[in-house]
Amino acid sequence: MDGNVYDELKERGFVAQVSDEGAVRRMLGGNAAAFYVGFDSTAASLHAGSLVPIMAMVHLRRAGHRAIAVVGGGTTMVGDPSGRTEMRRLLDEATIRAQGQAIHIQLARYLRFDGVGAIAVDNADWLLPLKYVEFLRDIGRHFSVNRMLAAEAYRLRLEKGLSFIEFNYQLLQAYDYLTLFRKYNCTLQMGGDDQWGNILAGVDLIRRVEGAAVEALTFPLLTTASGAKMGKTAQGAVWLDAGRFGPYEFYQYWVDCDDRDVGRFLRMFTLLPLDEVRRLESLRGSELNEAKRVLAFEATKITHGELEAERARQAAAAAFGKAVPVSGSAEAEAEAAGDVTALPTTAVPRSRLEAGIAPAGLFTEVGLTPSRKEAKRMIEQGGLYVNDERVDSTERLITLEDLGPDGGLLLKAGKKKVHRVVAG
């Protein structure tokens, strides 16, 4: 890898704030600097928003630096108030531990923990055994309540209420940094921009206690062009766990992105060379869909593997190929053929299809509609399709006759949500 990874991070849009740009650049231009990012175990799976720190870690690791992923088994016990308008629900220890393990496994896919280039640690290991009074005297005395209260992160919470437990979060995170500095000579902590205050608290603490200069870097908090939080859809989070959010849905999440986000996303969520990114984002009009497909394929490949990415692409081609005017190239023709079997599929007993199934029931059963009521509403509005034919009545039963030569039939709710049904 030529050039300085810091520059690459910056070009790709990963840098929001840095403590000392020159120092960070020097550090990352050298070799094998240890850096860390924390992931709190607030859920059993990470979501697309976490891909920002993950991808940044991947870049640094590839450049030969040492990645430390901190699973926040200890900090999650307390709950970070940053960027929240109200207190998090406190989770019990067993839940946190289980979720932390799940997150660890997910992170391993991207970072391949080998104990050298990438390691994973759990801050519960050093936070849980802490002695309260000792901690207050050794660490607590370095923190100024005045300064903490003045921080932007707490301002909103001072209006809405902030409990003492949350107020301690920053101390724990700072202590994490100190611990990692001592143990691994970790000299860079990265995190979301809402973590800036917490990270700087660690930088300060290390300077006061150890007299050493360490650095901080934050990533921009991504929102989509339409203002939604990165990795959230109206239906819920875009989980990285294939069991919660399948590769096909994951692929579609990226294809569905706003035109204005394509370049940004290609830079951050794929490893494509920047020249290629620039070429793709310069496409105009409907050609930009090609860039979205590349984005979706590359991003899916990183999270779910090349095989699943390919299957997702085939499935998308099958579901949307017909509707898209084929551009003429041989490759586009082949893609348009698609492969329906890779679509999310549900098997329904043959006998039920013989009897005929009411559409509202079937659509709801496979999860395309949240309730029969909603399904009926959509039928009234012309939003449900069987084999690309609009369902114009709730009386229109779905039967064996709807099965195609491949033994399946295609249900669509709206233009984008697709599900395949087979007899079985």
Add this chain to the structure above:
RNA sequence: GGGCAGGUUCCAGAGUGGCCAAAUGGGACGGGCUGUAAACCCGUUGCGGAAACGCUUCGGAGGUUCGAAUCCUUCCCUGCCCA
């Protein structure tokens, strides 16, 4: 611990005994236009039912009443002021 103000449907926020499944706005969803985009226009937005209608919901639990989101009791939670 004392005083005050609150907890409403995805969110914000009306409602203060029947006309309330609950105004309005946002969001979301469907349709139209498109490029699986944005913007815009139209429609929908608790569940079940073809419908009539029924059922569940306004912090929790009880109660008053023919009838409660609305009144009473009690509990839980939140904010503000005082300690």
